[in-house]
Amino acid sequence: xxxxxxxxxxxxxGLDGHDRGAKVVAHAxxxxxxxxxxxxxxxxxxxxxxxxxxxxADGIGLSIMSGAHIPICKKLMGMLKEKGIDDKLIVVGGVIxxxxxxxxxxxxxxxxxxxxxxxxxxxxFIQDNVQN
Amino acid sequence: xxxxTYSKDEKDAIQKVTLQSGIDVKPVYTPDDLNAxxxxxxxxxxxxxxxxxxxxxxxxxxxxxxxxxxxxxxFGTPEETNERFxxxxxxxxxxxxxxxxxxxxxxxxxxxxxxxxxVGRVGMAVDSLRDFEVAFKDIQLDRIGSxxxxxxxxxxxxxxxxxxxxxSGFDKTxxxxxxxxxILKEIVGRGAWIYPVDPAVRLIxxxxxxxxxxxxxxxxxxxxxxxxxxxxxxxxQEISYALLIAFAYIDNVIARGYQAEDFVxxxxxxxxxxxxxxxxxxxxxxxxxxxxxxxRERYDVRNKKALFLRGIFGGGGSGMTKQQPENNxxxxxxxxxxxxxxxxxxxxxxxFDEAYTIPTERAALLSLRTxxxxxxxxxxxxxxxxxxxxxxxxxxTKQMEEKILEEMAKVEKVGGMLEAVSSGYVQKEVARQAxxxxxxxxxxQVTKVGVNKxxxxxxxxxxxxxxxxxxxxLQVDRLKALKRDRDNKAVTDSLKALERAAKAKENVMxxxxxxxxxxxxxxxxADVFRDVFGEYxxxxxx
Numbered sequence: 163x164x165x166x167x168x169x170x171x172x173x174x175x176g177l178d179g180h181d182r183g184a185k186v187v188a189h190a191x192x193x194x195x196x197x198x199x200x201x202x203x204x205x206x207x208x209x210x211x212x213x214x215x216x217x218x219a220d221g222i223g224l225s226i227m228s229g230a231h232i233p234i235c236k237k238l239m240g241m242l243k244e245k246g247i248d249d250k251l252i253v254v255g256g257v258i259x260x261x262x263x264x265x266x267x268x269x270x271x272x273x274x275x276x277x278x279x280x281x282x283x284x285x286x287f288i289q290d291n292v293q294n
Numbered sequence: 295x296x297x298x299t300y301s302k303d304e305k306d307a308i309q310k311v312t313l314q315s316g317i318d319v320k321p322v323y324t325p326d327d328l329n330a331x332x333x334x335x336x337x338x339x340x341x342x343x344x345x346x347x348x349x350x351x352x353x354x355x356x357x358x359x360x361x362x363x364x365x366x367x368x369f370g371t372p373e374e375t376n377e378r379f380x381x382x383x384x385x386x387x388x389x390x391x392x393x394x395x396x397x398x399x400x401x402x403x404x405x406x407x408x409x410x411x412x413v414g415r416v417g418m419a420v421d422s423l424r425d426f427e428v429a430f431k432d433i434q435l436d437r438i439g440s441x442x443x444x445x446x447x448x449x450x451x452x453x454x455x456x457x458x459x460x461x462s463g464f465d466k467t468x469x470x471x472x473x474x475x476x477i478l479k480e481i482v483g484r485g486a487w488i489y490p491v492d493p494a495v496r497l498i499x500x501x502x503x504x505x506x507x508x509x510x511x512x513x514x515x516x517x518x519x520x521x522x523x524x525x526x527x528x529x530x531q532e533i534s535y536a537l538l539i540a541f542a543y544i545d546n547v548i549a550r551g552y553q554a555e556d557f558v559x560x561x562x563x564x565x566x567x568x569x570x571x572x573x574x575x576x577x578x579x580x581x582x583x584x585x586x587x588x589x590r591e592r593y594d595v596r597n598k599k600a601l602f603l604r605g606i607f608g609g610g611g612s613g614m615t616k617q618q619p620e621n622n623x624x625x626x627x628x629x630x631x632x633x634x635x636x637x638x639x640x641x642x643x644x645x646f647d648e649a650y651t652i653p654t655e656r657a658a659l660l661s662l663r664t665x666x667x668x669x670x671x672x673x674x675x676x677x678x679x680x681x682x683x684x685x686x687x688x689x690x691t692k693q694m695e696e697k698i699l700e701e702m703a704k705v706e707k708v709g710g711m712l713e714a715v716s717s718g719y720v721q722k723e724v725a726r727q728a729x730x731x732x733x734x735x736x737x738x739q740v741t742k743v744g745v746n747k748x749x750x751x752x753x754x755x756x757x758x759x760x761x762x763x764x765x766x767x768l769q770v771d772r773l774k775a776l777k778r779d780r781d782n783k784a785v786t787d788s789l790k791a792l793e794r795a796a797k798a799k800e801n802v803m804x805x806x807x808x809x810x811x812x813x814x815x816x817x818x819x820a821d822v823f824r825d826v827f828g829e830y831x832x833x834x835x836x
Contacts, residue, residue: 177396177412179485182525182612182728188836189729202832203485204400206408228396229761233411278616278745280736 168292171219173201173210175238178228183255183277187223190281196288207237211245220292221251231258232265239270251292255279297740298570313573314731315530317693323685331692338583338692342678346583348691350637351602355678356669361633362388362439362640363665371765372428375418379433381655387662390433391441391642393417394451399486401447401820404769413766417443420451421773421817423810426458435459439470441516441606446488448475449497450819453806456509472513472562475501478539478711479518481830482720483525488820491716493827497802499546504803506557513562515543516605522720523566524612526728529577530694534701535720536563537585538711544593554593555600563605567629567636568613575681576690578607578636583691584698607638609661611648618744618751622646623660630664634674635681641665718833725835773815780813788812789822796826 172188174181181203188198199217201210214222226234231254242248253273254266263274273287298319301310311319320327340346343353352358363386379390394417397409403421404413413419418429430440435458444451452473459469477494480487487494498515505514519536527535540561544554565581567574586601595601609629614622623646633641643661645653653661668674681687705714714720734740741747792805809819 174485177400177402177408177486178416179480179487180524181485182483182725185725185835186526186729186732189725190732192836198836200834200836228412229415230411276616281733282736 168196168221168288169199169217169219170196170221170223170288171199171201171210171214171217172223172225173205173213174203174225175205175207175210175234176226176228176230177204178226178230179203180227181225183227184223184225187225187255187281187284190285191223191288194281194285194289196285207234207241210238211241211247214250215245215247219250221253221288223253223255226254226256226258229257231256232262235266235269235271251288253284253288255284297742298573299734299740313529313570315528315573315577315694315697317573317690317697319572319686319690323689325685327685327689331689333688333692338688339682345598345601346586347602348579348583349679349682351582351604351639353678355637356634356675357678359639360669360675361638361665363642363662371414371769372418372420372425374414374765375429376431376433378655379429382658382662383433383438385659385662386666389439389441389640392429392443394442394444395419396486398816399444399446401450401488401816401824403815403817404766404773406817413769415761419766419769420454421769421815422776422813423454423457423461424772424776424813426454427461430458430462435462435464436468439472442471442473445474445477445480445484445486446494447816447820448473449501449802450806450810450816452501452505452509452512452514453803454810454816456807457810466508467510469509470511470513471509472516473501474516474518474564475514476516476518476539476564478542478715479521479535481715482535482724483521483523484518487830489823489827490830491712493823494830495542495546495712496799497823498543499550500801500803502543502547502557502560503550503552503801505560506552508803513560513604515540515560516562516564517543518564520564520566520608520610522724524610525724526731527724528701528727529566529569529573530697531701531723531727532566533577533581533584533694534698534705535711536565536581537588537698538702538705540585541588541592542711548593554589555595555597558589558593558595559597559600559602561604563603565605565607566610566612567607567632567638568610568625571628571632571635572687572690573694574632575636576687576694578638579679579687579691580694580698582637584695604639606640606642607633607636608641609633609643611644614644614646614648615742615745617749619646621744622648623664626661627664627668630668631674634668637679716833718835721833722835776813777815784812785809785814785818789814789818792819793822793826796823 188200191198252271254271255275258276266274275284299312339348342350395414396412398420402408404419442451455471456466501514505512517536517540519532522535523532582603585603589595589601609626626643645657645661647657708714708719738746788809795802795805
């Protein structure tokens with residue numbers, strides 16, 4: 163178990179197609195030695211949860227630029243709980259105003275990385291917090 | 295974020311400057327540099343308004359025509375959008391630039407499961423002609439032109455624009471819509487695609503062909519290097535990809551038996567301004583020149599006006615930062631200056647709060663004022679192409695031209711633009727560069743004020759544009775009422791006719807107009823195409 167690479171599912175939920183951030187983070191996580199599965203665009207929350215199960219991902223990273231982060235995360239957290247896999251690490255990045263950060267934390271989102279966050283912070287957070 | 299890379303010595307003196315496009319800038323330029331590139335006024339520049347239009351499309355530049363300002367507007371319900379349109383027009387804005395919400399852009403109705411949480415969020419929700427009737431109420435569609443930021447379903451929205459104009463009593467030959475309608479850049483950079491590459495390009499061909507004969511003042515395609523640049527490519531690549539995409543659309547229409555000369559004059563471009571000022575100016579000058587030259591060489595286009603690289607040069611959102619957001623007001627002003635020095639015809643600016651949200655009213659107005667100050671106070675209308683003849687700018691313009699051609703050759707080597715997009719070659723190249731740039735930024739090799747230098751002080755909270763959940767519900771209720779009250783037999787018939795046309799590879803535009811007039815919804819029309827064409831599948835690039 164100790165040598166297993168961290169597996170992160172990176173996902174673009176909803177209809178927003180701005181994927182520069184998701185792809186850049188995918189590169190950074192790969193370079194940090196993680197396995198990255200990128201869902202591609204226009205994913206439903208249900209399909210993200212299914213892929214996380216199928217891929218046996220340690221965590222899910224959502225990239226959301228549309229402003230719909232609160233309803234999307236609410237739905238995701240609910241579905242994870244339903245499936246009994248709410249032990250997975252959940253990180254969210256994108257256009258996230260400061261005032262929404264506590265709201266997301268309250269829901270159970272583990273890490274929130276608004277635009278401008280450093281790779282080191284994201285990589286470090288995932289490495290420190292994934293339940294291996 | 296688009297800035298040059300600087301190497302400095304221990305005393306902070308600059309040793310080397312490398313622009314994003316890969317051109318090194320010298321500390322001093324002299325007449326020798328112009329000799330070295332074989333600079334020739336007639337060939338390289340020509341007078342303003344003369345081939346190859348490096349200097350300007352018009353002989354007197356901004357003296358005879360101030361630029362058109364077109365801030366991106368539209369949110370929530372059609373009523374809200376209509377109010378904002380009128381406000382911007384009353385403040386002196388001369389064209390509209392319509393933002394649609396994501397469900398509309400993706401061909402889903404507001405009551406679709408896929409639309410949940412997104413209705414009216416990043417733009418106006420449009421389900422049917424009824425919404426356009428509200429949004430464009432009391433707007434003089436024969437005088438005010440509208441940019442429609444819509445791509446995968448641009449054919450539907452252009453048809454709807456014609457329908458709403460005719461309903462309000464305007465002749466369709468007098469209306470001027472500019473749907474973005476560039477699906478290849480969506481696939482590469484913005485992600486609002488629905489259909490596979492071939493049928494998607496065919497739909498664009500349909501709109502061009504239709505506009506040529508029926509909507510002579512509409513600009514059916516706005517080729518967007520802008521979003522590819524936002525996604526991470528270099529300025530030289532931005533132009534090379536945009537030109538190649540335009541050629542792909544031209545080829546589709548030529549294959550129907552037309553001459554490029556007959557329609558290419560209605561093409562427009564949407565290009566990006568941010569980053570290094572000199573590289574920006576050189577880029578636009580080189581782009582105007584290359585478009586004109588290549589249209590002549592490849593398609594034998596002779597009509598002078600058909601050779602114009604017309605379009606909107608917009609201040610790029612990627613240049614804006616979340617950190618110290620008020621700095622973005624200043625950045626915006628410099629980007630606008632870059633647009634003015636480049637001879638932009640139409641311009642728009644991302645607002646300072648755009649790293650957070652869609653612009654508030656105050657921020658959108660500030661962007662408009664930024665342009666007005668440049669033109670009305672600072673003197674940017676005084677003389678045309680003021681940087682012409684500069685040893686540096688002329689050298690750089692020539693170098694940009696060469697870089698752009700180099701990048702074009704790379705794509706043509708892998709089979710041309712359609713192939714390079716289908717296989718994911720361009721997407722891979724863009725994503726790689728976005729990552730490399732981000733690394734440089736985080737390691738401090740490129741400087742972004744407030745991000746990796748002069749970072750002291752807390753981030754400021756900006757006033758946010760509110761998203762109103764009730765609007766979404768209102769929109770859904772209205773859609774339900776529409777589906778109940780309209781003549782559903784007429785809707786079904788018009789959709790069936792559309793399906794037959796799509797299958798028979800007929801031009802779908804007249805059928806779409808009929809669907810719009812029967813109050814068929816955007817989702818219903820888009821679904822007809824989904825059934826006939828299928829959906830695009832992203833190539834894996836990791």
